[in-house]
Amino acid sequence: MTSDNKQMQWIAHAALIAFSIACVVPFLLLVMSSVSSEQTILKHGYSFFPKEFSLSAYHYLWYNWQSLGRAYGITVLITIVGTSVSLAMTSMFAYPISRRDLPWRNFWTFFVFFTLLFNGGLVPAYLIYTKLFVIKNTIWALIVPGLLMNGFNVLLVRTFFVTSVPPALIEAANIDGCGEIKAFYKIVLPLSLPIMATIGLMQSILYWNDWFNGMTYVTDSKLFSIQNILNRMMTEIQFLSSDPNMSTSASETIAQLPSATVRMAIAVVGVLPILVAYPFFQKYFVKGITIGAVK
Amino acid sequence: MKKRTGWVGALLALMLLVSACGGNGDSGKKPGGEAAEGQASQASGQEPYEVVMAFYIFGEVPRDLQLVQDEINKISKAKLNTTVKLLPINIGAWKNQMNLMMTSGEKLDLIVINEYSNDVTKGRLLPINELLERHGQGILEAVGPDYYNATKVKGISYGVPSIRDLAADYGLVVRKDLIDKHAIDVSGVNALEDLEGVFRELKDNEPNLVPITNKTNTSVLGTFSTRDSLGDDFGVLVNNGQDDLKVVNWFATEEYAEQLRTVRKWYEAGYVLKDAVQNQEADVAMVKAGKAASFLGHQKPGYEAQQSRATGMEMMTIKLGPAVAKTSTVTNNMWGVPSGAEKPERSIQFLNLMYTDKDIVNLLDWGIEGKHYAIAEDGLIDYPEGISAQTTGYGLNMGWMFGNQFLSHVWKGDNPDVWKEMDEFNRNAIKSKALGFTWDPTSVKAEVTAVYNVADQYRRGLESGVLDPDKELPAFLNKLESAGINKIIAEKQKQLDEWAQTQ
Amino acid sequence: MEQAASKIRIRPRPGKAGSRWSMAKKFWPLYLLMLPGVVYMIINNYLPMFGIIIAFKDINFAKGIFGSDWVGFKNFEYLFKTEDAYIITRNTILYNGAFIVTHTVLAIAFAILLNEIRKKFFTRLYQSIILLPYLMSMVIVSYLVYALLSMETGFLNKTVLPLLGIESISWYTETKYWPAILTIVHNWKGIGFLCVIYLASIIGIDPEYYEAATLDGASKRQQIFSITIPLIAPVVIFMTLLAIGRIFYSDFGLFYQVPMNSGPLLEVTNVIDTYVYRGLIFLGDLGMSSAAGAYQSLVGFVLVILSNYVVRRLSKENALF
Known part of the structure; x- marks a missing residue:
């Protein structure tokens, strides 16, 4: 052996x-x-x-430190708020549909899965978020649309609950007079730290790397996240260097734009912080093993 | 089951709510409808109004944008009782943002147009001829009848070009120091084929330098033209539209084949980047880095100075053709009023200032005097003491966009007479016979998408010399044909003929 | 699905009264937990689905979405009318098929290996490292691939191939290499992520199973194949079903940016998403892009329903719904 x-x-x-x-x-x-x-x-x-x-690439980025600093702040804020809310909503949704005795369970599973296959596209989502909820140019625009909870995570957590939370445990708790909600956060959540850490990691990567919401729902540059700014620099280079019509007039602008090395620096600046934060999540991956003791 | 119908109902209700908000509600927005009661001539008698003006920018939003906006408003408030809200949007988000803002009916009064044909056919713009005649005399005067007429689609104008270079002449931009150092004779060079000699000498004397570069996603020939592309190059007028209005398949012409063979020769001789098709750098950047010596491009007065500043080396140009005005050179940067605008007449009134008021133009182009620029004794402008390109609070540097550039100050290093020259350039440019024809591809959309895909497969390779034209050109033509290019050409010819009759 | 739902509802739970009232009483806390998620999904996912009508309209901004003219299936035509339709559909399906298989096998393998490692320090180290590629954007990946393959400056052509005495290869014009290159890049970038997901489920497995197996003298190999893999099967099936549902979609960055949009490679790199992008970049037609999305979703939907049906047949436990 x-x-x-x-x-x-x-x-x-x-x-x-x-x-x-x-x-x-x-x-x-x-x-x-x-x-x-x-x-x-x-x-x-x-x-x-x-x-x-x-270090000229980093010098270039340093020139923009004012906006970069601010953008880092915004990114950290939306990552923390978004990930926490997302974790709560995801697990709260996933747990009931993991219960084999829940009425309409399959309907709800399908309700979730369907969102993974079909989407209405950007325009209608934009209409709803800007007209009904008026979140354009607010911090919510960076947190809520599209990212807050996704069906993929819900189903992933649900599957985890199905395989790793023994129904007998819950029934025993119920018999002991522990209500469903209490059982959820006293028993189910502690049992599911590994998956929560995974989802937490995925969500924070998602929030950290997101530039799309900023591009869509934010025109006020004070609210740009770090990826917004980095992505802006990237697309600008690509756009400018490839549009034959515009560039006669704009060639001076092109020459001032960052190129090869700055693109790399941008990538480094974007990735590094999450690398630093990563070990924080990792604690829980290993912890999961010892959790059996709770039972 | 009951439960389900319940929330389907709720869903429907919500959708209706959204649709009610989302609909653009074009009632009461008939162009010029409200103009009469506004009595534009007595501007001061108008009620206050804010014009939201959207345009694209490169790089960061200038720090002092608000200050500039305040200065502009002082003037426009006094003259028109109108204020303006500048809404700069980064170029990467521009297209998307305009689509979204217009579908959701957000407040927009004045926008830059860089896809005129699309914007017109999709109903994004209001017709503005009547408004221009009533409120925009200054604009019409500055643009001039020829170029104004070039904006008309079926007799109706939806936008006006900014006053800048409205024609284009193609040629080679090359490092002057190298030409001088190796005493390369460029006097006899006036066609694409003649460039070979120049490149040979450059290559022989500077083996580490690539004689000619292209830019990202474009081929070596992608920035050179002897035709009127009529919008998209699928069906063109050869010889810059000087001969007749016969739409031909450019890729099947002998001229195209000849150009391809020329570039292929360059490529085989090592005058072109081996990686031309995948080049990830702008042409200017390649020259600046000392990797390439020249590139093709279209030019305008003051272009050498501009490129010299951009590359940090003295550049000269070798002209390979006359200056020609085509619909595309006029419509690639215009101003228009979006179809959701509340009071289009106020938009035009403000636009009129951008074509007539020197102070407003200079504010938009260069910022605030004393803060963002200073006027020297010779009348040229430069950064004030202690301010540089990096530290300035307003460095948009996009005079070509904001209305009448000819009213703006000239930056140090440029020819003081640059605007006069440019005016002459525009006046003297020969005009394509199809100047003013705007192509509407709506009825052949499926073919257009297919043809774009085929073009993407072959054009950059062929036009950079990477692919052998003898082998690949016939294949390209075959695929174009089966993708339906002939149908596109026929449709274009039909539209062009109809257009010609109304001229 | 409704049948299944009603079956569950009707089946009386042992020790519980079957009446609706007591059901409601028992389950309302659970529904309360679900509420925020359901509301969000309705707003974020279901309401915008009215956008599907855009695919059937000729959008005119002056008229608004709802006022624009209906054009039937005209916006879909361009997806089928071209002779490239065969190529792009073939490429999309073949690549995704290959990706599903390689991705799943490799990710499970690495997850199991990671789980086996005893020293926690190494587990953490490896985990961080293999997630690195996932954090880079495709644009950056495309530059890295370019740094490797370029003719003028590429690492392979400048350093490796000369060492081996092989002539430099024009990677960006030779179609034969790209199916392999794209598969490698895709796996390289995505495995770390998938591996983390599988690892989480492996960690979630009750250690008692393994203890029992070890007592019975089962080898590592036997444990992996008869405990680990069956127990993570639900997650694997879910991930696979999802991948099948998205089989007509493809990673735009991988197929457009990584080959540097190189024309000569289009035969093996053009997929539905890139075809639509290339065709619409100038037309910018909302209706046509919606049509492409609707088409991709519909095919995926049908395939998922079919696959789920097959899974249900094989093992009811593991079916998604």
Whole structure:
């Protein structure tokens, strides 16, 4: 048995190290290009050992520090608020439909699944959010539309509940006089920390990386999130450098725009904070194993 | 079951509510309808009104936008009792945002137009000829009858071009230092084929430099033209529309094949980027980085100075054709009144200021005097002491967009007479016979999508010399035909003939 | 689905009175929990579905969405009328098929391996690292791929191939490499994410199962195939059903940006989404883009219903609804 175990360890480490290298190397290339000089990249190409170092890309971003700082603040705010509310709503919706005894259970599951397959598109959603709820150019615009809860997460959590929350436990609690809502947060939630951490991570990535809501529902630049700004820079370069009509007039603007190295710096600036925050979630992945003790 | 019908009902009710709000409600918005009672000539007698003016920008919203807006409002309030709210939207979000704002009927009074044909056929714009005659005499005068007529679709105008370069002449933009250093003779160069000699010398003397670059998503030839594209290049008038109104398939012409062979020769000789099709950099950036020596593009007076500033090297131009005015050169930047505008006459009144009032134009173009620019003794302007391009609070630098650029100050480094030259350039430009024809592809939408896909497959490769025209051009033409290009051309010819009869 | 629902409702629960009143009494707290989610979904997902009418209209902004003219199925024509219809449909389905299989197998494999690792430090380290690609946007990924494959500056053509004595390859014009390249990029970018999901379900498995199995002398291999995989089957099935439902959609960034929109590759890189984008970039027709979305959703919907039916047949437990 021990040899069996050891062999498994070897295989696991070998496979994961190989895959990890495949993931890290490109990221290193990204970081190295962001600190290369523009000329080096255009002349000699991307390299792990750039001939000439330069922080000009980060200088460019630094010029915009005022808006960047503010945007970081907004991003952190929407990520925290959005993820918390999202976790609450998702688990509250998922738990009842995970219960095999819930009347209309299949209908509700389908109700959720249907939203994953069909959507009305951007225009009607925009009409509803701006006309009925008037959230254009408010912080809600960055939190609510599309992101707050998605069917995918609901069904994922539901599936987790089905497999990992023994119905007997709930019935026992009920018999002990513990109401459904109390049972939910006293028993079900603690049991589901691993999935909550997963969903929490996914939601925070979603909020952190979202630029679409900002582009759609926000025109006031004070409310731009970090990804809004980064995405704006990206699309601008692509747009300007490819529209043959506009550029005679705008070529001066093009030349001032960031290019190769800044794009890389933008990516680094966008990704780093979430990497830093990641270990925070990780605690719970491992914790899940020991939770059996609660039973 | 009961439960279900219950919430279907609720859903329907909510939908109706939304639809009630969402409908654009075009009642009472007949152009010029309210104009009569407004008595525009006595502007001061009008009730106050705020014009929301949307335009696209590159980069960040200027820090001092509000200050500039306040200054503008001081003037427009006094003259028209109108204030303006500037609504800059980043170019990346522009198209989407305009679609959304207009479908939901948000307040918009004045917008920049960069897709005229689409905007007109989709009903995004109000007809404005009558309004222009009543409230926009200054605009009509500044634009001039020729260019004004170019905006008319079936006799109706939906927008006016900003006053800038309204024609285009194509040519090569090349580093002057290299031409001088290697004493390359460019005097005899006046066609695409003649460029080969220039490139050869550049390549021989500067082996590390690519003689000619293209820009992202465009081919080497993508920024060169000898035809009137009639909107989308699918069915064109050859020779810049100087001959007749016969719409032809550009890709099947001998001229096109000849151009492709020329570029193919360049490519094989190493004058073009090997990665031309995937080039991720703007042409200017390539020159600035010292990787390329030149690129093709369309030009205008003051263009050399502009490109020299952009690349940080002295650039010169080699003209490869006359300046030509086509519908596309006129309509690619216009101002119009969106169909949901509440008081279109007030929009036009304000627009009129943008074509006649020097102060307003300078505020929009350069910001506030003393704060964002200073006038030197020679009448040219520059940043004030201690302010630079990076620190200025208003650096939009988009004079070509805001109304009449000829009323604006000239920036240091430009020819002081640049506007006079540009005016002459516009006046003297030869005009395509189809100037003023705006193509409406609605009836052949399916074919147009298919043809765009085929073009995406072949054009950039062929026009950068990466693909061999002898092999791939016939395949391209075959696919175009089965995608329905002939149907598009026939439709275009029909529309063009109808248009010609009304001229 | 309604039948199933009523079956459940009718079936009396042991020890509970079957009457509606007591049902309501028992379940109202659960419905209360669901309320915010249901309301949100109605607002965010169901109300906007009226937008489907846009696909059947010739949108005119002066008339508004509801006032625009009906045009029947005219907006759908362009999806079928072209000879490229076959190519884009084939590409979309084949790629998605390959993605579903490779993605699922690899992600499960890595999740199991991750779970096996004893040292927690390494588990965390690997997890962070393999999630890295997921955090990058496709645009950035496309630049990285370009840095690898470019003719002028690419790492492969400049460094690796010369070492091996192979002539440089014009990657962006050779169609034969791209099915493999796209599959690799897709997996590379997405596995970390899927792996985290599967890992969460594996961690959720009651350790008693394994303890019992170990006592019975079951090998690791046996444990994986007879405990882990059957127990995470519901999640796998859910993920797969979802992927099937989206089989007519594709990741735009992967098929447009990663090949750098290279024309010569279109034969193997053009999918429905990119076709629609290329065709409509200038037309900008709302009706036509809605039509494409409606078509993609409908096909996905039919396929999901069918697959779910098959799953139900095989094992009622694991069916989604």
